[in-house]
Amino acid sequence: MTRTVYLNGAYLPETEAKISIFDRGFLMADGVYEVTSVLDGKLIDFAGHAKRLQRSLDELDMANPVTPQVLLEIHRELVTRNAIKDGLIYLQITRGAPEDRDFVFPDPTITKPTLVLFTQNKPSLADSPAAKKGLKVISIDDIRWGRRDIKTVQLLYPSMGKMMAKKAGADDAWMIEDGFVTEGTSNNAYIIKDGKIITRHLGTEILHGITRAAVLRFAEEVKMTVEERSFTLAEAQQADEAFITSASMFVMPVVEIDGVSLGQGTPGQFATRLREVYLEESRKVAI
């Protein structure tokens, strides 16, 4: 089925949406993005994604072509036009397409940003078989740039990380810097020890996950203790449980790290409960 996508003010069949070869997103990875999930036709955590998008743009001195209200309308229109019940909305803003390739940023009064949105239909998004089995992760060096708090489209290394995991017979990779776990290739990383949730503190080393913020809030509401600090791979391998969070995976248990099984090697009780709480609470406030 041909999707309807959004490009710079127009709703178009996906085959007709075209971007210039001079677009800086294409040439320089000069762009930012967001992924928002849709459950029962409603947007999960839209306000959080819109806020982080603005922050990413501000950090890169890039203009936002639309207000949050217009952005919400575009999201909703795409959900309707593509009849999405459960799935994802991908959004990308680039610094646009100047007349020629140049390292210097183009004049923003002349070159306007490119805004693209498209939907991804995922009927089993909330009912993922992986959540019942848990993921196996491997560790890899974190060699990404130093501003991982900005959600840019520089995703080559995370893609390579997923391929390294796949080759090793695992599902994903956790990245290590100076001996500590930063995050997963496209998700935030957590361990649980003696009932306590441990996840890296916010900084420029990780993306400030929107799902992370919600999960930590819900965890405190159900009286779980949260500790925001760095942890090593060895500590993770000795943990009772582990999990990851992202807009596309929600809370996903991790059952093996570099070949070492955690607990019984099956999703742990805390991660399973957090997934349920997250889905339940997020659905309640979806818009």
Ligand code: PDD
């Ligand atoms: N990835 N860390 C990284 C490096 C990410 O790419 C993501 C999201 C997260 C989790 O953030 P959030 O909870 O706001 O989704 C953490 C998206 C889903 C992606 O690239 O598809």
